[in-house]
Amino acid sequence: MTLPLAEWRTRFAYQPLSxxxxxxxxxxxxxxxxxxxxxxxxxxxxxxxxxxxxxxLPAGYADNSLLKDAVTIPDAAGQDVIVYRTRKAGSVNGAxxxxxxxxxxxxxxxxxxxxxxxxILGARVIKHQETPGLGDKIEATKTGWIxxxxxxxxxxxxxxxxxxxxxxxxxxxxxxxxxxxxxxVKAVKEGLAFxxxxxxxxVSDGKRQGSGV
Amino acid sequence: MxxxxxxxxxxxxxxxxxSQMLGMCxxxxxxxxxxxxxGMGLATTVVLVGSNAIVAAVRELVSPHVxxxxxIVLIATLVTIxxxxxxxxxxxxxxxxxxxxxxxxxxxxxxxxxxxxxxxxTVLASAFDGLxxxxxxxxxxxxxxxxxxxxxxxxxxxxxxxxxxxRFAFLETRVPGEYGGVLMMVLPPAGFLxxxxxxxxxxxxxxxxxxxxxxxxxxxGEQAAAGCH
Numbered sequence: 001m002t003l004p005l006a007e008w009r010t011r012f013a014y015q016p017l018s019x020x021x022x023x024x025x026x027x028x029x030x031x032x033x034x035x036x037x038x039x040x041x042x043x044x045x046x047x048x049x050x051x052x053x054x055x056x057l058p059a060g061y062a063d064n065s066l067l068k069d070a071v072t073i074p075d076a077a078g079q080d081v082i083v084y085r086t087r088k089a090g091s092v093n094g095a096x097x098x099x100x101x102x103x104x105x106x107x108x109x110x111x112x113x114x115x116x117x118x119x120i121l122g123a124r125v126i127k128h129q130e131t132p133g134l135g136d137k138i139e140a141t142k143t144g145w146i147x148x149x150x151x152x153x154x155x156x157x158x159x160x161x162x163x164x165x166x167x168x169x170x171x172x173x174x175x176x177x178x179x180x181x182x183x184x185v186k187a188v189k190e191g192l193a194f195x196x197x198x199x200x201x202x203v204s205d206g207k208r209q210g211s212g213v
Numbered sequence: 214m215x216x217x218x219x220x221x222x223x224x225x226x227x228x229x230x231x232s233q234m235l236g237m238c239x240x241x242x243x244x245x246x247x248x249x250x251x252g253m254g255l256a257t258t259v260v261l262v263g264s265n266a267i268v269a270a271v272r273e274l275v276s277p278h279v280x281x282x283x284x285i286v287l288i289a290t291l292v293t294i295x296x297x298x299x300x301x302x303x304x305x306x307x308x309x310x311x312x313x314x315x316x317x318x319x320x321x322x323x324x325x326x327x328x329x330x331x332x333x334x335t336v337l338a339s340a341f342d343g344l345x346x347x348x349x350x351x352x353x354x355x356x357x358x359x360x361x362x363x364x365x366x367x368x369x370x371x372x373x374x375x376x377x378x379x380r381f382a383f384l385e386t387r388v389p390g391e392y393g394g395v396l397m398m399v400l401p402p403a404g405f406l407x408x409x410x411x412x413x414x415x416x417x418x419x420x421x422x423x424x425x426x427x428x429x430x431x432x433x434g435e436q437a438a439a440g441c442h
Binding site for chain 1: 245276277
């Protein structure tokens, strides 16, 4: 009545059907796993984002949940930038956002925190593909170079000094790598310019609160 | 095949990296430090054990004509589930290993073991084979990583505490004094260089062993060298 499995296996129809069955079972398993892990992954990613946002702010600077207080503003190039407001006791006292520039290999993404006057509270490179050992000195875990931006603003140093020393500016370059720090300086400077031109929108006390999330 | 032979094969005779020369993509890509090699090796071991066991369990059902696509689908699914689970529930570990896990799918050693061993062995033997092959892979990657890291940056096991937990921070060592490192060693070409030197070293060891065994009329050594291709 029932043919032994070994014989079924040689039939033509068995091949596509068994392959299809394998695809079906694995897809079901993946769907199930996706459902199961989705809330966990989402929570973990939000925690990561919150931690990285807080890294560019002095400890205790903000007492709000930055993720829930974001606005989306297009920059000069038309790209949407998500700006996270920081608040102390309800009033806006600064913002955190990403800015980027082309480095030696691909884009360098820098996260910067600024106060309402546009003075930098902190900056961190969060994504780059620069040469290990040369360009990666921009990472806070490798050297303290990125901390050199703290306390700087568009007026101090003056605009023409916003460059690496080789170009007549105030920021150090690294031996063997000028393009990388030059790109970071450019990214931060452009970020500050972006903030300056949208400051009112960002600081105006959250009429559009939460609209960007 | 005895468990003893399986273990010997996995760790030395048919070592994934140094004998089978499989999994070159992850081998070259992640061995810039000992910690990275170790992380990649451990993640691959978990997948190898799982994929070998699953393939062995369904080996009677899969016909020879469609076995390769079926194995690939099974392996890719397993890797994706491991990836998602780590991301959701062991997020700190995922931040370190996340980069490597997706790469396991393209590690042909996993498919290789499914095809060469698990498709004709019991579930238990296959899982054991996966474990041994995984350990051999882990050892090889860690060794290459350590050599490249030591010459390239003057450190050993840097950031190991991120992978293994703070208790393992003692593994992280630095060459005393100012050692700038040889940058090339952490760039891709050095991966091939180090692998080449290690392969040569393994050959020398095996020849010596075979020569010694030949005098002692032990054919085992000859087989070991022959199994290496």
